[in-house]
Amino acid sequence: MMKSERERNPPSMIHYNKSSRQFHLQTKASSYVLQILETGHLAHLYFGKKIRHRNDFENFIDQKKISYGSTTSYNRLIDGFSLQHELLEYSSYGKGDYRNPSISLLSNDGNRTFDFIYQSHQIFTGKKELDGLPSSYAYESEDVQSLELILEDKCYELRLILSYSIFHDKDVISRSVSLQNRGKQVLIIDKISSFSLDFDKPDFDLVTLDGSWIRERFSHRRALNYGMTEISSRRGVSGSDHNPFILLCDSNASEISGNAYGFALIYSGNHSSSVEVNTHDKTRIQMGINDFDFSWKLNENEIFQSPEALLVFSDKGINGISSMYHRFIRFNIVRGPWQFKERPILFNNWEATYFKFNEKKLLSLAKEAKALGMELFVLDDGWFGKREDDHSSLGDWTVNLKKLPGGLKGLGDKIKKTGLDFGIWVEPEMISIESELYKQHPEWMIQCPMREPSPARNQFILDLANPLVCEYICESMKSLFSSADISYVKWDMNRNFSDIYSHSLKPEQQKEFSHRYVLGLYGILKELTEQFPHILFESCASGGNRFDLAMFCFMPQIWTSDNTDAMERLHIQSGSSLFAPTSVMGAHVSAVPNHQVLRNTPIESRFNTAAFGLLGYELDLSKITNFEKKVIKKQIAFYKEHRKLLQFGTFYRIKAPSDRGTSLWMIVSEDQKDAILGYYQQLAQPNPPSERYLLEGLNPDMLYEVQNRTQFMDIRQFGDLINQALPVSINTEGILHSKIAENYLYELEKTEFKAFGDQLMFRGFVPKQQFYGTGLDDHCAFLGDFGSRLFILRAVED
Template sequence: MSIYVREQEGLFHLQSEGMSYILQIRDGLPVHLYWGGRLEERESLDGLSVKTPEGAGLDRLPQEYPQYGSGDFRIPAYQAELTDGTRVTELRYQGYRILRGKPALAGLPAVYTEREEEADTLELDLADAYCGLRVTLVYTVFADRNAVVRSARLKNEGGADLRLLRALSASIDFADGDDLEMIYLSGSWSREAVINRRPLRQGGTRIDSKRGVSSHQLNPFAALVREGATESAGDVYGFSLVYSGGFEAEAERDAFGSVRMAIGLNSFDFSWLLKTGEEFQTPEAVMVYSGEGLGGMSRIYHRLYRTRLCRGEYRDKERPILVNNWEATYFNFDADKLVSIAEEGSKLGIELFVLDDGWFGKRDSDNSSLGDWFEDRRKLPNGLADVAERVNALGLKFGLWFEPEMISPDSELYRKHPDWCLHVPGRRRSEARWQLVLDYTRKEVRDYIYDSMAAIFNNVPIAYVKWDMNRNLTEIGSAELPAERQGETAHRYVLGLYELLERITADFPQILFESCSSGGARFDPGMLYYMPQTWTSDDTDGVERLKIQYGTSLVYPVSSIGAHVSAVPNHQVGRITPLDFRGDVAMSGNFGYELDLTQFTDEEKEVVKRQVEAYKEVRSLVQQGDLYRLKSPFEGNETAWMFVTPDKREALVYHFRVMAVPHPPLSSLKLQGLDPSLEYRVTPGRSGESALHGGDRLMRVGLGLSYPQYDYQSGWFKLTAE
């Protein structure tokens, strides 16, 4: 049992292998006492009791799910409007339940257990006697993972309608927050996952997305860290929302140094009509504690998301090495050209060919045909099945690109169903990339997309699907929803997407689905539940990818990070980097190519062949190993990371130097995650002789590095215990 209850004291102690989370019922309110390194369960937990100044009221009380309107003036976790227009509620504790394992969330992706003994779940019931609002706070703690997973269910048990204006997933007060800093990921298209770190001053520090997707601009993740915490040391508290739509995360520091951290659905432009007897389920927030710095936090998230969020046949499988035709041909291709790229790939050991955009409708550019999911017989006279069979005959599997959430005004579908897009009657329909967004709140729209895709899957040997989504939501309204429910449209869109993904991935489990949204605009845990990998960024430049992949790895496992070698000059930034450099960066994720292999010289093909052979030897370690970040691209000219097996007997180290340094000093790289008592055979990936080194020496003294005096140098080393 991971949850201890002292009923007389109203105290609940959630305990994992290395963490404790403690709360107490005080005057009918759940009050936060402690979250951090593991405390043993003893009769006395001295020092944890909440002491607030006499007469201070709720504004000084560290709470678990705070409300507004009765004395707490900080950000609330929820807000409900009554039929009389008032917005004051007071939740009071009613009781608790402890469940073995972890219940699923209705209609939402969630972390799961495979055996009941992996976790325990605490449910606390709170209620407002006046209006009948009942809120159940749900906490799951894993026995061997330092994570608490939180969500809330809000139910109307009164006699009149309620309207939810705010319903966050988790809120927590740090009474000792005066030294906390906030870390989060920001960016834009082609520049995702920039790591930001800032101290928390009095007032609020907020990140959010109002775009209808989790967004390029800000990811639904934040961490609070103690001042001085580093990659490998210090207290870190991670907050990750399992959701793919608009979100908010805010840390508010008050005048007394306490910090309230809250995360959940974005309450901007949100309302939800809750009729008598109806219930609203929030997405869940995965909260991780690490006493071993940011790296320790990341490894907890990686293991949890890789094995207890991702699902399906490919969860634990090695992912195939692919070649995608997009940057090779864009829209200009025919069947023979596609097969010629696949043929070259087969000679080099590549395992999967992916046909990207342009195969359907009359799609010669990105201004038409989205929604018309039937083959363009001008380009493919014998259809997709013919191309797939020819590719399969070469020994490669066949994959296909879709953008199923979009509709082009210039399409047969739009001419037939102009009301099927998100829109507001009488308002203009804002186009982005010459496209509109399908209204996934409508079942007939989801059914049409399912039937269109299923017709292809049932007739073409598809092994992989790249599911793209290339614009944000505007004119967020639905023709099917009544006026009083229009504020629900954005969330209902996401719920409709999840319903479709659940259906299609369950019916076609043999297909490896990869999420994409102009690169990383929807790189979030919600999508990983249905698709175990994501196209990380449309920027494939090796130098830019160092930062993008490093930042993304702060919370997301390497097995989810799609990484490809593309041609030079790079199509996004025009940079020319060596093929070895680009390959080493891409081999640090789910490896592939996005270029025309038929245009390579014989020398370049030999390099590709070696890269493919090398990745096949190490991909299980890259995709399933523990990641240790050694040098940050945000802090200097060098980047380094390494992958270590759980038993610490094998490791793989990558090191990158962007610009040459004149007359450089001697360089060494201190490793992490090894067993100091073991001897490791260190073998360079491309050239040089192997040598035997102790794990203690490699971590305390380091691994010597030497490069030619050129820009864009990289190398890798395989370590094997003897």
């Protein structure tokens, strides 16, 4: 087969100018330039919009040669040279740079000053895997080139390797660091950042994803000021408080314009992301393992590998950053048979039954789910040991035969006969004190000697720093996953770390525990996902407490949040979408009043929010009305028709959610011929102003037919106003009204028109006038509180 021109001449991504000792890293749309200084330190020259390659990037470095009055010079030979005022690629403590160091070490002779100087480099095609850690990979035959910069501290025979991989077409640069002890000294690592990056400007806005349980990843934006801003986790997991993703942008940057930089860490444990602006208006960004309660003993000839971080630049605003991460996660993070496979519509029994179920109840729910068009039945918590509540049995992965007389196989076979696939919930990292496992191995539980351990959700954590525990989890899960026809596994982790102590580690190694736990988890997940490639694994950690790129390397989707309220999910899913595509976000329709916020939201809005994710239902199907059953059936049919677009299209945030106003999402097919616009309203306003919204991602030359998804409303939402539309008056509190409401599908207004893409993007989309006290008819949209619409755009012939 003839090779294409691109295969014969792949793009040059890494240039080295030998005379100027400069490296120029290029993606399709960005450049990254660094230089070896005369002292051997690495200076960062530029990261931003792609620039043409030159043999010497003159005038990129501050040329000051006269030292400041209180400056510490690096040495006596170069007058005026101070590391404090250089833009450095990686920095250590003790030689005059007083900013936050990238690495902090302690030798066994008490020395804390280290100095890493360039020795050599290598450039090669492809990308190496990281030892023991998940990382990105080159998809099929795409063009990836890597650079390794080898630095040394000769006093202590330490080798520091800065690794860069350039994903040309994805506009992504990955960075990681490894440290090798080549000397006789025992070394303690107190801090090792996955990357450090200096800018010579201070005026950035910082965007972070912050929150807590059931309000994860709300987006927050603020201007930077002097000093250091840090977001981190000390919980043992990546956490719902602060996600290991940050974004820097110009103060005038919007969703669609302006310079923006994204930084994401591929790690699931304690992490730290810091941004420091010093008083000489330089900005330093660092990201990596949190150095709080961390140290690592590095013996002779041992290597420590940091997690990988992904850096992206866009001059097309924050949505530009998101699009790069979305594509990269789909192609270069998620892997295996489910990478591009459309995900099934599932039913989960948790909010329908909690712990109170038996086989008869489960089969009844499964039959209802199948009748409505669902494809997968998921058995949640409570099926094992003596699990009647959350106080017992974690660690005992044997079936409760009182609830399920035929075991998992018996139930699974019956579920399969209804026409649904079968999935289960597990929480393998946990242990209950009331369990057979604890009786046999109390030393496997994380707990401090001589202290009463602190519970969370009435449970405790197994010591994954102990290889015996990891082996037990692997073997018990292999036996479980092989015991029935299981096609889906929800892997949960419902608490944060406390009482941190491992009985398998020496006293001087206890600060290694949190990282060793994460490495143990990765080893388990790698073994299980490789042995059961057909299983669709979904990660869960009290909802979104471990929503990070490392988990996506093993599990192609994550339960986004335990909060299933549609209006709260607008904030949660919008924030998550800063880096995560819809193809990884689990999103369910649940009952009202919602179990997390007691809000009553129309069932159509619950679906319209969940549709921008991996659709599932989590409510008691035996208790819903005929109206709801009919509507759900139509929702599922719509989702199946547009599933590929909703799961794998290009996502845009048109208008961010607010407490009172409207928000808009949009998703567009790769060929730009199909799109869906989601329109969501928080609270209805009296006499609101007219609306017009500029859409994104369309082909300006294509003609689009725009139609709303046919939606229905429970007529009880009208109250007494229903009598204005009926020929006879009925009692809205009576039986007749109730019977009509339970069975009648009141169809909402229709929208249908044609417009070219340029009109919709540059002049805008105008929704129908809303009802605000008068004139309710077919030309008026009645949304009310928490109302929403989906609009379908299809390219048609002119």
